[in-house]
Amino acid sequence: MSPLNRKGSILIKPILVALITSTLIVFYIFSTSRLILLHPQQTWIHNLDSSPKLRDFVVDHHNKPKQDEDTHLLLANTSTALPLPEPFPINNVHDHHHLPKPKLQLGSSREKKVEMKKEIFHDMDVFDEEYKEMNRSLKIYVYPHKKNDPFANILLAIDDEPSGNYASESYFKKSLFKSHFITTDPKEADLFYLPFSITNMRNDKRVGIGGIQDFVKEYIVEISEKYPYWNRSGGADHFYVACHSIGRSAMEKAIHVKLNAIQVVCSSSYFLSGYLPHKDASIPQIWPRKGPSPTNAPSRRKKLAFFAGAMNSRVRENLVKTWSNDSEIMVHRGRMKTPYSEALLDSKYCIHAKGFEINTARIGDALYYGCVPVILSDHYDLPYADILNWESFSIIVSSLDIPKLKIILQAIEYHHYVKLQNNVMQVKKHFQWNSFSKDFDIFHMTMYELWIRRSHLRHMIY
Ligand SMILES: *[C@@H]1O[C@H](CO)[C@@H](O)[C@H](O)[C@H]1NC(C)=O
Ligand SMILES: *[C@@H]1O[C@H](CO)[C@@H](O)[C@H](O)[C@H]1NC(C)=O
Ligand SMILES: *[C@@H]1O[C@H](CO)[C@@H](O)[C@H](O)[C@H]1NC(C)=O
Ligand SMILES: CC(=O)N[C@H]1CO[C@H](CO)[C@@H](O)[C@@H]1O
Secondary structure (H helix, E strand, C coil), X not given: CCHHHHHHHHHHHHHHHHHHHHHHHHHHHHHHHHHHHHHHHHHHHHHHHHCHHHHHHHHHXXXXXXXXXXXXXXXXXXHHHCCCCCCCCHHHHHHCXXXXXXXXXXXXXXXXXXXXXXXCECCHHHHHHHHHHHHHHCCEEECCCCCCCCCHHHHCCCCCCCCCXXXXXXXXXXXXXXXXXXXXXXXXXXXXXXXXXHHHHHHCCCCHHHHHHHHHHHHHHHHHHHCCHHHHHCCCCEEEEECCHHHHXXXXXXXXXXXXXXXXXXXXXXXXXXXCCCCCEECCCCCCCCCCCCXXXXXXXXXXXXXXXXXXXXXXXXXXXXXXXXXXXXXEECCCCCCHHHHHHHXXXXXXXXXXXXXXXXXXXXXXXXCEEEEECCCECCCCCCXXXXXXXXXXXXXXXXXXXXXXXXXXXXXXXXXXXXXXXXXXXXXXXXXXXXXXXXXXXXXHHHHHHCCCHHHHHC
């Protein structure tokens, strides 16, 4: 072998290595550039997810074929990427022998889907049928307590008219005790109510904020020793109702309540460790209001959007900072000098911006005054989201989109706004407490939520 030849054969190895490496590099660039090409689209999907209403209107109003194609693609992909509210909660899979097949199919055509979204209920027929069955057969057993129990104020219904921010909790208890859903025969019960009031524990000096966790723990020990019902399901057919945000840590020392029981709460965030969306339920935080609600026709609502409230979150601070000088989006720090109700009646859209918690009474305020709510409260498991189609009567906006708020609201054509407002007028009865509860009011909607979450364990046990 000549030195040259030897040199050549020595060179072959590095050349081969270089070739393979560069092939790999080319392949790598090719594959990542595909990812980069896809990226803007994925960002779009993300943005649209966070503001589903905008997605609707994009579909409705962009006639350019290119846009339409994109939207079609987005919609198709959205349904797989994002868990859209389903007609039934996941719990119901074991309940299929009970329920008619959901009529909303995710694979349905785009037109049909957009059409469905304008309906208030995910499926009105299913709701009607199940509601009647619930109203006829749902039975609740309440752990009994004597009137002279030292903690009667926490365990029984109080006589006062519920008031303030956390009224939903005591209204529920009062309404339940008066209702035909109560049974004194535990064998007949679908569900067992834990009647303690978190708000009243908090206000009771003997318990207080620091004593709530121990009170709950001792209560569960007491009922699980005295009665057989808790142990047989680990509490899965038990529920409690709480509206105060302090409730989110109330179960820290009674972990089975958190893990197994149905928690019906106002602070229902997907990101709270105490809240498990697949089994728990969201109840709206509603101020009690008496008498017929004042209204104002859509055409007479002069302002685009309105918000007033304490600056107790970054979302609110951003909102006020961004829009404080705007002539169409009216935002106020704290209390206003003019009446709150006038502003709600004079605006097309009323902003529910999260405060300390994702829930505030503002959804109830907006609906009561016929104002379309704008939900600026990320990860809020909205009340009755498994029954009602929130996109038909509210606008859901990601808090990242605060700077785009005006564009988003102005993009909604007038006839669509009128439809949203009409739907608000129809759903508001579901967000109202009554001294004597009426069909389809908050109390009955909450009973329905419990009904679709009820346990079937008892059928096996008896
Ligand atoms: C629910 O039950 C009550 C009491 O039996 C009855 O008065 C009411 O009409 C029922 N409502 C519906 C919608 O079935
Ligand atoms: C339920 O379980 C607890 C803990 O294991 C036990 O202390 C209690 O006695 C049980 N209750 C009944 C009624 O058997
Ligand atoms: C609003 O107006 C005030 C006074 O003119 C000004 O100081 C402030 O920077 C403005 N804010 C915004 C967000 O434009
Ligand atoms: C189900 C569906 O239509 N998926 C589409 C999602 O988006 C990709 C492109 O990003 C399409 O190729 C798929 O068909």
